[in-house]
Structures are given as structure tokens and as C-alpha cells.
Amino acid sequence: MSYLINSSEILQTIEMIDQQHLDVRTVTMGISLLDCADRDIRACAERIYEKICRKAEKLVETGCAIEREFGIPIVNKRVSVSPISLVAASCQAEDYAPLALTLDKAAKTVGVNFIGGFSALAHKGFTESDLRLIHSLPRALTETKLVCGSVNVASTRAGINMDAVALMGRIIRQTADIDPMGCAKLVVFANAVEDNPFMAGAFHGTGEPECVINVGVSGPGVVANALKACKGQSFDVVAETIKRTAFKITRMGQLVAQEASHRLGIPFGVVDLSLAPTPAIGDSVAEILEIMGLEQCGTHGTTAALALLNDAVKKGGVMASSHVGGLSGAFIPVSEDAGMIAAVEAGSLSIDKLEAMTCVCSVGLDMIAVPGDTPAETISAMIADEAAIGMVNNKTTAVRVIPAAGKGVGERIDFGGLLGSAPVMPLHQGSAAEFVERGGRIPAPLHSLKN
């Protein structure tokens, strides 16, 4: 074809979309709710509802129009809001669950499929409002369908708030006792980012503008397919191939982000170039690692393969977008990745290997089902380990574990839809209760004197 683009390039794009699950995973509108504060929680709720409905009125409609015109699926349209612990700080109320119900209602009205930001930033210590929010989490997450929550318990600069770590273990337990599904909407972070468009950890940070459009692209299937053509070739070729593929995927995300920003009249924030798997066959990060030459994900070599993948995705994507941010890299959620599930069921992928993988992936222990009788202290200790990895390595880490009520190792828990289903994984039996109960703060690490 003489006009600029040749037909093999057009066919390649169409094949990526039709057969390799290429999509824009999410267009997320970040909305500041800091101006909705009020002493009366009902007045605060009204303002929140009004503002979300006003700002995000056209989000879904616009997303769908872009989807049709470009022929690229935009799987999710979502909203993230300012951490509710800040918005509600002046409310004279002990329980913030009514605000979660308001967020849920607003999300339903504007038609998004998740709303994030029922969150607190408590990495150095709690405000009274942080504590009220955290204690409201079990109700907030189980009485709503679309509300996601997160708590930042550690940062490289502040260290790890071990009181928050201990508390979050108990909160996750309480939530699971009401409904394990609630835990799938709760992320405990270290070094949380302010512009992440992906759920369940999205919130609209305090450094963000009034309103912003962030876009998350995905495409594990496209990377897997490109790597199939590199069988037997060196890692130089593998890295180069991933970079080229990530570049193309990100360009598409950048186009969608600019278009959405232009049509909605809202500034463009970042493109988050993450490989986010789905339970669909052929849309798996584990499969990419296996194509690199591992018999099954989780075996020796998995961490190295993931490190290469995570880095090459960023390198390829960073040139393709004017602003890259969010979490950017490769996600390894167990329940959302058919290859990870298979590896767990085959006994190839253990919790310890997953923890090692989180040192080099873009986030952390994600969508992992643990036995229903796991003690709160054990969950807290898992959070502490992840937070330590994030704190020392200057990266975002997170824990999203689901105690599967009434279920033991080897049984399966279903979340439905994009969240998939997960086999219950065995954990270590030794107690960490005494360690967790110490409380206080683990000091921030030294990042100088590196000789």
C-alpha cells in the first residue's frame, strides 16, 4: 500500500487485537475529592457523589466511542479518587463505610466497573482518620461491589509502619471472614504510586491535578507471540524483541490516552505500560517466561526471566509515550493468569518463589489464595516481607492475599471475571506472632555509603 502504512503492518495490528488479546486494559479518570470535605459525613457524601458524577459523566461513553473508532478494545473504564482518609478527616463520624457506599453508587451511576481510593497513607504513622478508614475497610469492601481500597504501610524514606502491618493482617482476616471477595479489592502497599490506573490499588494522589486521565495498556499475548519467533536465540535478541513489541503496544496506549484526554477536556497524566494478564488462554505472563525456555513457571531461572521481561517492557515503552508512570512492568497476579495457576497446581510455583519474583516484577504478591485458617499474624508477616523488599529496593511492592474461608491447600476459590480463580497455596506453619506484635517502625534503610 503506497500510503505510509503497508498491508503487512495493518494485518499485524489486526492480528494482535483479534488473536493475541491486545487491548487497552483501562482508561482511569483520577478525580480530586479534597474539596468535598465536610464535618457532616452526609454532606461530604453528597459532594463526593455530585463531583464524581459530574466529572466522569462522559467517561464511559467516550471510552466506548474511541474503542469503536480505533477498533481497539478498552476493557475497563474506571475512576480513582483522593485517599478517602484525607477527604473524610474532618467528618465527625467513626465509620467511613457510608462513604464507600457513596463511591459505589457514584461508580454505578457513571457506569465504571471499579472505583479506587478508599485508601489511607500510613507509612510513617496513623492519623485518626487513617485508623477510622482502616477499621471501616471490612464493611466498606464487603458491602460494596465496585469499591477498591488500599493502605500504604511502608516507604523507602519512612521505613515500615509495623503497627499498620499488624493491623492490616487483622483487617484482611476480618474482611475474609465476612466475604473473601472483599480481600480481592484490597491492596497493602509499600511505596504506593499516586498515578496508578490499575485496580485494586488505584488512588488519586495528593500531587495530582484536579482531574486527570491515566491509561493502562496490556498485551502479554502479543509479547508471547513475538517471542515464539525467537526460539533458540540469545537473550540479546529476546530483550530486543520485547522492547520492540512493548514500543508498539505503548504507542497505541498513548494514542488512546491523548484522544480520551482531548475529547473529555481533561489533562493526560501517564501511560502505565504494564503486562497485565487475564485468565484467558494466551494472555499469560507465565507463558512468556516459559517461552523463554523454562519448562514451567516457578522453576529455577524464573526470577531472571521475569527481571529481563520487566526491564525490557519499560525500556521499549518509555520511548513510545510522552509520560510513563504508574506501576509499569509485568504483573504476576496468580488467579488472573492461566499459566501461574497451572504452575501452582503442578507444584512448580511456591509462595517463596513468588516472593522472590516480586523483587523484580512491577508490584508484589498479587491475588494469592491462602488457607482459610491462616492467622492474622502470618498475613502481617507476609506484608512485612513484601514491604521490606519494596523499602530496600526502592520499588513498589504490594500484598493482595485472599484467605479462602473454609478452604484448605489444593482447593480452589473463584472470583469471577477478570479476577479469575485461584488454587489455595500452602504457607509456612511457623508462627510470626511475637515478631508482628512488637509494633513500632522498622527504620528506613541507608541508601548511601554504597562502597
Next chain:
Amino acid sequence: MKAIVSVFARDAKGITAYVTALLAEREINILDISQTLMQEYFAMIMLVDLADCPLSFDQLAQELKAKGAERALDIHIQRQDIFEAMHRI
């Protein structure tokens, strides 16, 4: 607005004639066209100009899809920008 129309089907007589007639009826000008056979599958790609087309993009996409389905053709229309973004720096 310029767009790419792509047509996929099992090879048969008259596919090009049928699709180009659909476009002509809707005041769509074909700027460039290429077609190939991949085994027994027919793939045709056209660059078109929608400047005179009275339909909205959505309506047009739906009509082409429906008219294509009548003859077991898979017809897509996408804005050209996506291909340019992906394949050109």
C-alpha cells in the same frame, strides 16, 4: 477522516465488487487498495476517505459489519491513526 477498511473471508468470486459497491453507495472514496490470499483466505485492505460520507463513524461501522455478515465477510473499519501510531515514529 481517513480510515482503514479490512475484509477477511474465504476466497470467493465478487468480494471486491461487493465491498467497493457498499463503499460507493455511502459516498466513500477509496484512496488505496491491496489484497492478498493467505492459503484459502482472502484479505483486502483499503485506505478510504470518509469526508463525504453522511453516516457517523459508528453507523458506518455497524452497517459494514452487518452487510459483510450477509456474505460471510468479516469487515472492519478503523481510524488510520492507530496503525500510524503503532508502526511509525
